[in-house]
Amino acid sequence: MELAAAINALAYVDENNFEGGVLLQSDSKYVIKGITEWVRGWKQNGWKTAGKKDVGNRDLWEALSKVASGLSINWKYVQGHAGHPGNERCDEIATGFADKAEINLYKGPVGKYPVDLDDAPAASAGIAAKKKKSSSSIPAYSYLSYVDGVLNIDKTWKECEARVKGVRGAKFKKSTSAADEKAIIREWTGR
Numbered sequence: 001m002e003l004a005a006a007i008n009a010l011a012y013v014d015e016n017n018f019e020g021g022v023l024l025q026s027d028s029k030y031v032i033k034g035i036t037e038w039v040r041g042w043k044q045n046g047w048k049t050a051g052k053k054d055v056g057n058r059d060l061w062e063a064l065s066k067v068a069s070g071l072s073i074n075w076k077y078v079q080g081h082a083g084h085p086g087n088e089r090c091d092e093i094a095t096g097f098a099d100k101a102e103i104n105l106y107k108g109p110v111g112k113y114p115v116d117l118d119d120a121p122a123a124s125a126g127i128a129a130k131k132k133k134s135s136s137s138i139p140a141y142s143y144l145s146y147v148d149g150v151l152n153i154d155k156t157w158k159e160c161e162a163r164v165k166g167v168r169g170a171k172f173k174k175s176t177s178a179a180d181e182k183a184i185i186r187e188w189t190g191r
């Protein structure tokens with residue numbers, strides 16, 4: 001899926017004649033290393049790995065290599081499921097498409113996109129950061145749920161779980177502070 005996403009994104013850029021460089025963010029090291037480090041060697045070796053085995057997903061790698069050629073691309077790794085707004089939005093879109101749900105996609109200048117794609121946690125921005133405590137070990141400030149466009153804030157997981165359990169497309173998350181709660185609300189609602 002990560003390969004298909006990169007192929008389709010770059011094909012869209014190419015088909016619409018966007019000028020300038022492309023920043024392609026992915027939470028897949030496999031895709032980034034494959035296209036920036038490995039593909040050249042695979043081609044030279046007749047699409048064989050260093051271990052002399054056939055390259056997996058060769059058709060997708062060939063398609064990605066073809067669509068990426070001629071474009072100026074900055075490939076950037078962002079850690080998945082770590083609070084990076086762009087990555088979270090991407091997961092939301094992918095899940096929506098997989099569930100055959102109606103997805104509102106944005107079309108317009110990146111500067112007016114409602115999700116701050118540059119708002120990256122320190123680790124995914126490449127900045128050395130102290131290892132954070134796992135959020136599961138931090139006491140909850142609140143539990144948020146977002147079901148059918150309705151935001152709810154609960155004080156206990158039991159209340160939140162009762163609201164989201166078995167509900168397709170429901171979102172839920174534990175916040176650990178007032179600021180964290182506000183950030184989650186902003187991420188989900190744009191407010």
